[in-house]
Amino acid sequence: MSLVMPTIDLDRVQRQLEEDGYAVIENVLAPDELERYRNTVDALMAQEREHPPVPGGGEERPEDAEIGNYYRKHYTVSEAEVERLLARMRHDRARNAYTPWPVPYGKVSKNFIHLPTLFDQDGSQRVWQLVNKAPEMASLIENPVVLRLVRHVLGEDCNLHDFQATSIGPHTGGGAWHVDAPLGQIPEPLPEFPLTVQNVWLLDDFTEHNGATRVVPGSHRFRKSPPWSEGPRDDEKVLTAPAGSVAIWLSNTWHRSGPNDTDRPRRAILCNYNRSWLRGFTDFVSTMDPATAARLSPTTRYLLGFSARAPEQR
Incomplete structure (x- = not known):
């Protein structure tokens, strides 16, 4: 690892997470790591734009029209x-x-349904x-650096909730204020x-004009979801x-992606972690090639959910 950990005051970052609900650690990735991740993400996004991942199978049902309107x-x-999205939903419906x-x-819990891969009218993208x-x-x-902070908040046996790349496209309007799933569907308080x-690795500089994340400091103590709005707030x-940094926030901190007024996309990698007893957003274990899993470290495998599920009781 290219980072010398003592150069970062992790105790200070922990205090900021507790007090403000978010923190930013600058320049964690070395330049060669950053460039490698950029190239990988760009290649994956280009491939999936050319060949969107759409599984087959699953019959149409009368309720599909309502589901399509939900996404619209x-x-x-x-x-x-x-x-x-409907094709992915039908495939999983048949699988279940x-x-x-x-x-x-x-x-329905957002842990159980598909979310868009292309959004902002195809201007923005997830992988x-x-x-x-x-x-x-x-x-x-x-x-x-990140894992120590995550385990401080969630406990030593936390798992990975989600692992994705995002690109906020040029001249897009930004997202709506929200708290992270499943909090948006839990009764208040x-x-x-x-x-x-949530941990967001910055593949590009995050600026006020290119879609950088907005947060409301201290909102993790509000114990409620924000009003549905895509506009700026006085307290944001x-x-x-700079690129190579990592932004971290708690699931109950109000946040959104900002508008991108530039001519270039704003790219990032998202690593979201959850408490061990919470059902993850992604089922890594059942979808992972066993040969790939064998090459990963024991720590990574546990974070992905290996040995972190109910045993097969006999």
Whole structure:
């Protein structure tokens, strides 16, 4: 690891997380690491734009029209992306023996439904399952600086909730204020403690004008979700930092991606961790190639969920 850990006052960062609900650590990645991750993410995004991952199988059902309207209402997605989301949903519905949800689709836990891969009318993009598609990036999952902070908040046996890359496209309007899943669907008052910790590795400089994340300092103590709004707030803080830095916030801290008014995308890698007893956003274990898993460190495998599930009782 290129970072010398004593150069970072992690005790100070821990205090800031506790007091403000977020922190930024600058220049954690070495220039060669940063360039390698940029190239990998760019290649994956280009590949998935050319060949979007859409599984086959699964029959259409009458409720599909309502589900499509849910995506049109809540996300800035194209009709092509709505159709891809419906195809992914139908595939998983068949895989789950067509078991219905007990609530309308809009109230289903976001851990159980597909989220857009292309959004902002295809101007912005996500790549899910980075650890499967680029196992060489797994070292980010157990980065010693981030992992110490995460375990301080969530406990030593925490797991990885999600691992994805994002690109906020040029001239896009920014996202809505929110708290991280599953908090948005938990009755208020929300828990006093965070359920997940989000870590965002900056592949580009985060500036006020290119889509840098906005947070509301101290909002982790509000114990409620923010009003649905995409506009600026008087009490917001823009997380500006150079590429190679990492931004960290608690799941109950109000945040959103800002508008990108520039001509270039703003790229990042997201590592989200959860308490060990919380069901993860991504099922890494059942989707991972066993040969790939064998090459990963024991720490990374546990974070991905190996040995962190209920045993097969006999």
